[in-house]
Amino acid sequence: MAHKRVERVILTGCEAAAEGAIRAGCRFYAGYPITPQNRFPEYMSERMPEENGVFIQAESEVSAINMVFGASVTGKRAMTSSSSPGISLKQEGISYLAGCELPAVIINMNRGGPGLGSVTPSQSDYFQSTRGGGHGDYRTIALAPWNVQEIYDLTYLAFTLADRYRNPVIVLADGMIAQMMEPVKLLPPVKTTPTKKWALTGCKRRRPNSIKSLFLTHGVLETHNLKIADKYRQIIENETLYQTYMCDDIDVLLVSFGTCARICFEALALARAKGIKAGLFRPITLWPFPSEHLQRVAEKAKKILVVEMNCGQMIEDVKLAVKKDIRICFYGRPGDGVPTPEEIFREIKKI
Numbered sequence: 001m002a003h004k005r006v007e008r009v010i011l012t013g014c015e016a017a018a019e020g021a022i023r024a025g026c027r028f029y030a031g032y033p034i035t036p037q038n039r040f041p042e043y044m045s046e047r048m049p050e051e052n053g054v055f056i057q058a059e060s061e062v063s064a065i066n067m068v069f070g071a072s073v074t075g076k077r078a079m080t081s082s083s084s085p086g087i088s089l090k091q092e093g094i095s096y097l098a099g100c101e102l103p104a105v106i107i108n109m110n111r112g113g114p115g116l117g118s119v120t121p122s123q124s125d126y127f128q129s130t131r132g133g134g135h136g137d138y139r140t141i142a143l144a145p146w147n148v149q150e151i152y153d154l155t156y157l158a159f160t161l162a163d164r165y166r167n168p169v170i171v172l173a174d175g176m177i178a179q180m181m182e183p184v185k186l187l188p189p190v191k192t193t194p195t196k197k198w199a200l201t202g203c204k205r206r207r208p209n210s211i212k213s214l215f216l217t218h219g220v221l222e223t224h225n226l227k228i229a230d231k232y233r234q235i236i237e238n239e240t241l242y243q244t245y246m247c248d249d250i251d252v253l254l255v256s257f258g259t260c261a262r263i264c265f266e267a268l269a270l271a272r273a274k275g276i277k278a279g280l281f282r283p284i285t286l287w288p289f290p291s292e293h294l295q296r297v298a299e300k301a302k303k304i305l306v307v308e309m310n311c312g313q314m315i316e317d318v319k320l321a322v323k324k325d326i327r328i329c330f331y332g333r334p335g336d337g338v339p340t341p342e343e344i345f346r347e348i349k350k351i
Contacts, residue, residue: 011184012022013177014039014081016148017107018047021079023186024298025193027053028078030067032060032086036117036175037109040081061086066108072102073211075199077159081107082176084125085116087133094168099213101228103162105155106140106170109178112335120336121176123258126313129172130287132194137148137225139232141169141239142286144257148182150242154284156187161239163194167233172286174309176259176281176338235288242290244297246272252348253301254280255294255318260309260339267344278348286314298322301351305329307344309337326349 011019018040021029029048031041041057048055054071056065064080071078082090087108097104110125112118129142141161145151151173158169200209215221246268247253256264261282271278281297283290298304304326306315311334319328331347333339 008183008185011148011152012039012179012181013148013151013173014109014179015043016184017081017155017171017173018043019186020152021105021159022047022051022053023189024077024156024159026077026079026104026159027051028071028076029054030056030058030064030078031082032058032064034083034086036111037081037083037107037142037179040107040109040180061089062093065090067092068104069097072097072104073200074170075201077103077163077193079105079107081109081335082110083109084113084122087125087128091128093193094140095132095136095138096213097168098138098140098228098308099136101166102168103159103166104168106164106168107155108170108172109148110172110174116335119175121174121259121309121338122335123174123260123309123335124313125172126286126308126310126312129170130289130317138228139287141165141167141288143169143171143241144284144286145171145173145177146258146262146282148177148180149184150294151177152184152265153187163196165235167231167235172258174259176194182256189207217323239285240288240290240293241284242293243282243284245272245280245282247281247297247300249277250279250301251277251303252279252351253298253304254278254344254348255283255304255309255314256280256307257286257314260307261269263339263341264307264344266341267348270341270345271348276348289317289321291317294318294321295323298326299324301326303327303329305331305347305351307331307339307347309333309339338351340343
């Protein structure tokens with residue numbers, strides 16, 4: 001498909017994330033088909049050759065993440081994409097990326113689970129994305145878009161964050177964002193990507209580099225993990241993103257992320273129209289979670305309603321963040337349930 005350089009185009013969420021990656025300088029993609037993100041590898045197969053990049057449809061999700069590992073080791077901006085069960089299969093590889101301090105971007109178009117679940121939108125991978133997911137002491141930066149423009153912007157940003165901290169970054173969307181179509185304002189393509197002195201590119205004119213996550217000498221792994229932990233503290237201090245809506249005068253504070261936050265925004269309008277002082281806090285970075293910011297906003301509220309498309313996962317971070325004695329309620333639609341603004345408004349009235 002010939003791709004014209006235009007300022008604004010209509011794209012699906014999969015297409016927008018893929019185009020954001022390409023314009024951010026991604027030149028290696030390995031993936032495997034799974035609903036509802038199939039348009040992502042399809043789009044990459046069209047666009048990567050146009051940009052002299054590499055597209056590989058791997059034989060499995062396990063193969064795909066290890067191919068990303070290999071490309072990242074050489075200093076290339078590399079990524080993969082999948083949906084929930086496929087992301088589970090990639091977890092060992094993501095742990096290896098984190099252990100070796102290698103940058104990579106992973107897109108998860110979240111579908112229902114556990115197990116094979118369904119192919120409908122869900123937010124049940126919050127724990128997986130924010131708690132590491134694989135084995136060992138590590139974290140992944142997790143970004144949660146709420147529309148097609150934002151999945152483009154956050155994927156573009158994800159490569160900068162991955163390189164800045166030499167760490168995997170997950171963009172956690174869902175099947176709804178993956179397939180909806182909206183206008184997207186395109187950012188200019190990056191002209192150059194950072195030089196990575198640590199990369200394995202041949203050492204004719206430099207000392208050899210070594211990248212590994214196996215440390216068998218006593219005390220070396222502990223030193224390595226403490227170094228990584230310090231990096232995570234820097235991420236917490238510098239990279240939290242969030243938005244608030246109508247939070248100057250609130251009795252009820254809604255807390256939600258991604259697609260669900262977008263629906264809450266409509267419920268917020270219904271509540272305000274009926275004289276209910278409701279506001280919305282939307283975390284954009286799920287890890288690091290914007291705990292201090294939520295705490296300050298929550299001090300204005302009498303009650304909090306956490307809304308998620310799962311059985312209650314982000315609510316744990318909300319409870320950790322909000323230290324005052326305040327009633328925290330939950331409304332969730334797990335599996336294949338997508339709440340309507342009217343449903344959420346009814347929950348607001350209940351509390």
